[in-house]
Amino acid sequence: MSEILEIAGRSYTSRLIIGTGKYKDYEQNARALEASGAEIVTVAVRRVNLTDRSQPMLVDFIDPGKYTFLPNTAGCFTGEDAIRTLRLAREAGGWDLVKLEVLGDQKTLYPNMVETLKAARLLLDDGFDVMVYCSDDPIMAQELEDMGCCAIMPLAAPIGSGLGVQNPVNIRLIVEQSKVPVLVDAGVGTASDAAVAMELGCDGVLMNTAIAEAKDPIRMARAMKLAVEAGRDAYLAGRMPKKKYADPSSPLSGLI
Numbered sequence: 001m002s003e004i005l006e007i008a009g010r011s012y013t014s015r016l017i018i019g020t021g022k023y024k025d026y027e028q029n030a031r032a033l034e035a036s037g038a039e040i041v042t043v044a045v046r047r048v049n050l051t052d053r054s055q056p057m058l059v060d061f062i063d064p065g066k067y068t069f070l071p072n073t074a075g076c077f078t079g080e081d082a083i084r085t086l087r088l089a090r091e092a093g094g095w096d097l098v099k100l101e102v103l104g105d106q107k108t109l110y111p112n113m114v115e116t117l118k119a120a121r122l123l124l125d126d127g128f129d130v131m132v133y134c135s136d137d138p139i140m141a142q143e144l145e146d147m148g149c150c151a152i153m154p155l156a157a158p159i160g161s162g163l164g165v166q167n168p169v170n171i172r173l174i175v176e177q178s179k180v181p182v183l184v185d186a187g188v189g190t191a192s193d194a195a196v197a198m199e200l201g202c203d204g205v206l207m208n209t210a211i212a213e214a215k216d217p218i219r220m221a222r223a224m225k226l227a228v229e230a231g232r233d234a235y236l237a238g239r240m241p242k243k244k245y246a247d248p249s250s251p252l253s254g255l256i
Helices: 025-038 081-091 112-125 136-149 168-177 191-199 217-237
Strands: 003-007 010-012 016-018 042-044 067-073 098-099 129-134 151-154 181-186 204-207
Touching: 003 067, 016 025, 025 217, 042 081, 042 151, 067 081, 067 217, 081 098, 081 112, 112 136, 129 136, 136 151, 136 168, 151 168, 151 181, 191 217, 204 217
Parallel strands: 016 042, 016 204, 042 067, 067 098, 098 129, 129 151, 181 204
Antiparallel strands: 003 010
């Protein structure tokens, strides 16, 4: 795709971001990343080995010189934990483009927006470029953008649920009001879900479980790549209007 996605001054040709959790091993993760065409890989700092040389390390399979590593705060339930985690990530790898997520509870893994707002302000003041996982609430999304977050990432559905976009109206409202990239994050289950998100006008999609827990992760990664591209093209092309009744594909005048 010739279009460029810009996030915090960085340019990308792919609009798909994939994760590094739930894969059989780092090798499978690397193969899926290659098949997906993604240029950004999100890394759960608390769960992925980035520093222990005595164990297999993610950087031995995925080159941080080739891909943008996006540290995230998966598993953090307070703003303080999230801030601490990302400061450690910056010390370990020098990363300042980060994904903030502060979860509300173990059952839904919905974002705790009160803690998210507090953590985002502190991280921005500390010089981070913050991409932020949030509820599909246009008011909250606008607040995060106004304070300086470089990308808004509303959930499509609960993390790991595979339910697809559950609230397309709110996602569209967020897209229409936002001047920074909007990426659907969480809840995508298959290629059609990714295409729907892109057809709503989202700038990209982030996913992990949909690829990692597919029966064939490499093939699913390739399917997601194509779905994101197709959905983006469909959005830019502008779909036909929906109609109540049939409209013949060929004109009725001049029939023999």
